[in-house]
Amino acid sequence: MGFLDREHSVAGPGWSRWLVPPAALAVHLSIGQIYGYSVFNKPLSRLISGDLKAETGAAGDWSLFQVGLIFSVALFFLGASSAIFGKWVEREGPRKTMFASALLFCGGFFVAALGVRTHQLWLVILGNGVMGGIGLGLGYISPVSTLIKWFPDRPGLATGMAIMGFGGGALIGSPLGTALMARFAGDGTLGVGTTFLIMGAVYLLFMLFGAFLIRVPAEGWKPAGWTPKVNAAGGMISNHNVLVDQAFRTPQFWLLFAVLFLNVTAGIGVLGQASVMVQEMFSDRVLGTGNGVTAAAAAGFVGLLSIFNMAGRFFWSSTSDRIGRKPTYMIFFALGAVLYFLIPQFGRMGSLPLFVAGFCVILSMYGGGFATIPAYLRDMFGTINVGAIHGRLLLAWSAAAIVGPTLLNGFRDRQIAAGVPAAQAYSTVMYIMAALLVVGFIANLLVRPVASRYWAESPQSRPQAADD
Incomplete structure (x- = not known):
C-alpha cells in the first residue's frame, strides 16, 4: 500500500499538470451524485407496498421524512469529515485520500443495498449517510488542494473545473439511477437494491482511476515562465x-x-x-x-x-x-x-x-x-x-x-x-x-x-x- 503514499505520487519531469483536472473530475462527478439522491426517495418509501403510484406507503414503509434524513446526514458528515481530516489530507496526499474516499463512498452504496434488502433504515443511513458522507468530505477537498498547488497562476480556473464536476454529478447520477431502477424494478426492492450495487461498482472504478492518475508537484515546482506577483x-x-x-x-x-x-x-x-x-x-x-x-x-x-x-x-x-x-x-x-x-x-x-x-x-x-x-x-x-x-x-x-x-x-x-x-x-x-x-x-x-x-x-x- 506504499504506492498510495505522498512520496510515491510526486510527478516526474515532463508530467503534464493538465492530467490533474481529469483525475479530479473523476472523483467529483462521482461524489456529486449526492445532489441527485432524491430520485431514490419515493422508491425507498414504497419498498413494502411496491406501489409508486400510491399516495401513501403500506404499514411499515418508511416515510419521506425518514428517507430525507439520508441526504441530511450525508451533508453533515461531508462538512464534519472535511474539518476533522483536513490535516490528514494534507499530510498523506491526494492519492491515499481519494482512495479512502472511493472505498467509503462506494462501500456506502453496498451497505445501503443490504439495508434496502433487509429493510433496515439504519443500515441505509450508515451506508449512504455516514460512510458516504465521510467519503464525500475526503473526496471533495483532496483534489481541490492539489489543483491549487498545480495551478498557482490560475487557481480559480483549476478549482472551478473540479467543483463544476461536483455540481454536475446529479446530471449523471439522476438519470443513471432512474434508468437502473426501471431496468431492475422486479428485484423485490423496486430496483433500488440492485441499482445501489451497480452504481457503487461503477463509481468505484471511476474514483480509483482518479486516485491512481493524480500526482503532486515536486518541491519547488512552478509553471514555466510564471513568477509570483508581489502584492x-x-x-x-x-x-x-x-x-x-x-x-x-x-x-x-x-x-x-x-x-x-x-x-x-x-x-x-x-x-x-x-x-x-x-x-x-x-x-x-x-x-x-x-x-x-x-x-x-x-x-x-x-x-x-x-x-x-x-x-x-x-x-x-x-x-x-x-x-x-x-x-x-x-x-x-x-x-x-x-x-x-x-x-x-x-x-x-x-x-x-x-x-x-x-x-x-x-x-x-x-x-x-x-x-x-x-x-x-x-x-x-x-x-x-x-x-x-x-x-x-x-x-x-x-x-x-x-x-x-x-x-x-x-x-x-x-x-x-x-x-x-x-x-x-x-x-x-x-x-x-x-x-x-x-x-x-x-x-x-x-x-x-x-x-x-x-x-x-x-x-x-x-x-x-x-x-x-
Missing part, C-alpha cells in the same frame, strides 16, 4: 503561508466563514424548494389562465437551475482569476441582494421569464461561491495547508444546509398558516435572503490581508508542520 490584487494575494491552526485564529477565516455561510444559505433553500415555489407562484389560479406551471415544467426549471449551478462554478471562478476573489464576491452579494428583492415583484407581475432568469443568475452565483472560495483561501493563507483550511471552512456549508431550508420552509408555512396565499408566502423569505446577502457584502468588504504574526516561519514549510 498582487492590491495586496490581497499573499506570498506567505499560514498553518491551519493559525488560520483558524485569524479574523479573515471567520469573515470568509460568514461569506460562504451567507452565500450558501441564500441559495440552498431555494434549490431544495424550486419546483414547489415556481408552481405555487405561477399556478393557473394565480395567473387567471390555463397556462400555469405544470409539474413537468417545474422539473425542467429545476434541471435548468442545476445547469446554471454547475456552469457558474466554472464561469465565476475563472472570472475571479481576472478581477480578483474579493470583487467577485462583491458581485455575488450585491447582485444577489437586488435579485432576491425583485423576485416577489416578478411574481406579482406574472413574469415567468424574469423569475426564471433571476433564479438562474442566483444559482450560478451559489455554485460560483463554492468554486471561488478555495482560491480565496489560497490568496489569504498560501498553499501549504489550504486543503485543511478549506476543510474547516466547509462547516459553513453544513450549517447553511440546515439554516437555509429551515428558514425558507418555516416562514412559508407560517405565512400560509396566517392565511397568506401560497403565491405570496415567499415574499418575506426573499426579503430576508436579500438582507442576509447585504450582511455578506459587509463581511466580504472587511476582509484584509492576513497580518504577518500569523505567517509560518518559512514559506517552504512542509505540510507535516500542520501537526506542530
Whole structure:
C-alpha cells in the first residue's frame, strides 16, 4: 500500500499538470451524485407496498421524512469529515485520500443495498449517510488542494473545473439511477437494491482511476515562465503561508466563514424548494389562465437551475482569476441582494421569464461561491495547508444546509398558516435572503490581508508542520 503514499505520487519531469483536472473530475462527478439522491426517495418509501403510484406507503414503509434524513446526514458528515481530516489530507496526499474516499463512498452504496434488502433504515443511513458522507468530505477537498498547488497562476480556473464536476454529478447520477431502477424494478426492492450495487461498482472504478492518475508537484515546482506577483490584487494575494491552526485564529477565516455561510444559505433553500415555489407562484389560479406551471415544467426549471449551478462554478471562478476573489464576491452579494428583492415583484407581475432568469443568475452565483472560495483561501493563507483550511471552512456549508431550508420552509408555512396565499408566502423569505446577502457584502468588504504574526516561519514549510 506504499504506492498510495505522498512520496510515491510526486510527478516526474515532463508530467503534464493538465492530467490533474481529469483525475479530479473523476472523483467529483462521482461524489456529486449526492445532489441527485432524491430520485431514490419515493422508491425507498414504497419498498413494502411496491406501489409508486400510491399516495401513501403500506404499514411499515418508511416515510419521506425518514428517507430525507439520508441526504441530511450525508451533508453533515461531508462538512464534519472535511474539518476533522483536513490535516490528514494534507499530510498523506491526494492519492491515499481519494482512495479512502472511493472505498467509503462506494462501500456506502453496498451497505445501503443490504439495508434496502433487509429493510433496515439504519443500515441505509450508515451506508449512504455516514460512510458516504465521510467519503464525500475526503473526496471533495483532496483534489481541490492539489489543483491549487498545480495551478498557482490560475487557481480559480483549476478549482472551478473540479467543483463544476461536483455540481454536475446529479446530471449523471439522476438519470443513471432512474434508468437502473426501471431496468431492475422486479428485484423485490423496486430496483433500488440492485441499482445501489451497480452504481457503487461503477463509481468505484471511476474514483480509483482518479486516485491512481493524480500526482503532486515536486518541491519547488512552478509553471514555466510564471513568477509570483508581489502584492498582487492590491495586496490581497499573499506570498506567505499560514498553518491551519493559525488560520483558524485569524479574523479573515471567520469573515470568509460568514461569506460562504451567507452565500450558501441564500441559495440552498431555494434549490431544495424550486419546483414547489415556481408552481405555487405561477399556478393557473394565480395567473387567471390555463397556462400555469405544470409539474413537468417545474422539473425542467429545476434541471435548468442545476445547469446554471454547475456552469457558474466554472464561469465565476475563472472570472475571479481576472478581477480578483474579493470583487467577485462583491458581485455575488450585491447582485444577489437586488435579485432576491425583485423576485416577489416578478411574481406579482406574472413574469415567468424574469423569475426564471433571476433564479438562474442566483444559482450560478451559489455554485460560483463554492468554486471561488478555495482560491480565496489560497490568496489569504498560501498553499501549504489550504486543503485543511478549506476543510474547516466547509462547516459553513453544513450549517447553511440546515439554516437555509429551515428558514425558507418555516416562514412559508407560517405565512400560509396566517392565511397568506401560497403565491405570496415567499415574499418575506426573499426579503430576508436579500438582507442576509447585504450582511455578506459587509463581511466580504472587511476582509484584509492576513497580518504577518500569523505567517509560518518559512514559506517552504512542509505540510507535516500542520501537526506542530
